[in-house]
Amino acid sequence: MQVAGQLYILSAPSGCGKTTILRQVMVNIPGLAFSVSHTTRQPRDGEENGVAYHFVTKEAFTEMRDENRFIEWAEVHGNYYGTSRQAVADQLQNGQDVFLDIDVQGAAIISEDSSFDPVSIFVAPPSLAELERRLRGRGTDSDETIALRLQNAAKEMAAASQYQFLVINDGLDDAVLVMQSIIIARRSRTNRLPDGTAIILETDK
Amino acid sequence: MQVAGQLYILSAPSGCGKTTILRQVMVNIPGLAFSVSHTTRQPRDGEENGVAYHFVTKEAFTEMRDENRFIEWAEVHGNYYGTSRQAVADQLQNGQDVFLDIDVQGAAIISEDSSFDPVSIFVAPPSLAELERRLRGRGTDSDETIALRLQNAAKEMAAASQYQFLVINDGLDDAVLVMQSIIIARRSRTNRLPDGTAIILETDK
Numbered sequence: 001m002q003v004a005g006q007l008y009i010l011s012a013p014s015g016c017g018k019t020t021i022l023r024q025v026m027v028n029i030p031g032l033a034f035s036v037s038h039t040t041r042q043p044r045d046g047e048e049n050g051v052a053y054h055f056v057t058k059e060a061f062t063e064m065r066d067e068n069r070f071i072e073w074a075e076v077h078g079n080y081y082g083t084s085r086q087a088v089a090d091q092l093q094n095g096q097d098v099f100l101d102i103d104v105q106g107a108a109i110i111s112e113d114s115s116f117d118p119v120s121i122f123v124a125p126p127s128l129a130e131l132e133r134r135l136r137g138r139g140t141d142s143d144e145t146i147a148l149r150l151q152n153a154a155k156e157m158a159a160a161s162q163y164q165f166l167v168i169n170d171g172l173d174d175a176v177l178v179m180q181s182i183i184i185a186r187r188s189r190t191n192r193l194p195d196g197t198a199i200i201l202e203t204d205k
Numbered sequence: 206m207q208v209a210g211q212l213y214i215l216s217a218p219s220g221c222g223k224t225t226i227l228r229q230v231m232v233n234i235p236g237l238a239f240s241v242s243h244t245t246r247q248p249r250d251g252e253e254n255g256v257a258y259h260f261v262t263k264e265a266f267t268e269m270r271d272e273n274r275f276i277e278w279a280e281v282h283g284n285y286y287g288t289s290r291q292a293v294a295d296q297l298q299n300g301q302d303v304f305l306d307i308d309v310q311g312a313a314i315i316s317e318d319s320s321f322d323p324v325s326i327f328v329a330p331p332s333l334a335e336l337e338r339r340l341r342g343r344g345t346d347s348d349e350t351i352a353l354r355l356q357n358a359a360k361e362m363a364a365a366s367q368y369q370f371l372v373i374n375d376g377l378d379d380a381v382l383v384m385q386s387i388i389i390a391r392r393s394r395t396n397r398l399p400d401g402t403a404i405i406l407e408t409d410k
Binding site for chain 1: 327365366367368369370371372382383385386387388389390391393394395396
């Protein structure tokens with residue numbers, strides 16, 4: 001019997017190292033995947049449909065949007081991006097644990113959508129001062145952009161208590177340990193086992 | 206601000222390796238302790254009061270028992286052993302996560318006692334056949350004792366689904382990883398942080 005996967009909602013202010021943490025967690029434990037979004041942008045060379053994205057026409061996208069088939073969607077540089085309920089449901093049904101990387105507003109919407117029973121995780125920097133130091137260290141953003149990012153980060157962090165878990169990235173190894181612990185613990189819940197204790201006695205039958 | 210510790214209720218059929226797992230988990234992560242029971246037996250050489258046990262007279266014990274101050278108690282070889290609510294509460298208040306090693310009946314009682322909000326973990330062998338193999342391998346029990354232990358184990362395992370988490374000991378390293386993941390994840394819940402997100406911004410004040 002296949003147990004359906006767990007949906008994880010992840011949010012983090014820009015520069016918190018969320019993606020770096022997740023990549024390492026995915027190396028450490030199997031059965032994890034990012035959600036596959038729909039997009040109207042053109043596939044780049046080598047991009048296979050259904051892997052990084054589901055590529056659709058603008059017409060198909062707006063139809064799905066109007067039918068409320070996206071958990072969340074956005075327009076970026078003239079292209080549409082959206083997370084379809086069905087795509088996430090398919091991945092979960094496939095037994096994968098799915099990460100949904102989403103902003104604070106989107107996370108609030110999904111948390112209320114009980115059909116997914118998501119686990120929500122907020123990744124935070126140890127402090128705003130440290131976040132500023134990291135953003136400056138990247139050397140990619142103007143002072144103005146950094147100021148804006150910090151302002152947004154402060155706003156987002158005010159919503160952290162609405163998440164179930166908080167991972168403070170005060171060092172990659174520790175943050176990875178906490179993130180993977182949340183996943184491993186979740187997989188060990190008795191209510192995620194097929195048919196109660198049957199699994200224990202499987203080999204005795 | 207001191208965050209109170211988390212109470213963990215642990216049950217396992219005899220021979221599952223629960224104690225070995227816990228000892229390793231305690232080496233790996235700080236802030237964990239076993240609950241300190243009350244007993245009427247005499248302290249052995251070097252046993253300090255309040256460390257492995259609270260040593261009390263039979264009169265003191267029965268008075269506590271009659272005042273319903275024990276979560277659970279038992280008589281073993283003419284001595285009384287009991288877990289006092291206050292002793293556990295003191296350890297938790299001290300910020301320690303406390304393991305309470307208890308049988309299936311006792312676990313059911315505490316799970317209903319909402320004042321502790323315990324996390325319950327059942328440690329199981331991968332199968333009854335494997336448990337039998339381990340019990341025989343120890344070479345300490347008669348065939349009769351082993352048969353009785355296996356009968357009890359089957360009964361206890363039928364109650365496993367009443368626990369929140371299941372740790373299957375199919376290898377010490379994996380079982381330790383799962384057990385410590387449950388604890389690390391629990392410590393990362395936002396509702397266990399003092400005052401919501403204040404901790405994140407602490408260093409910015």
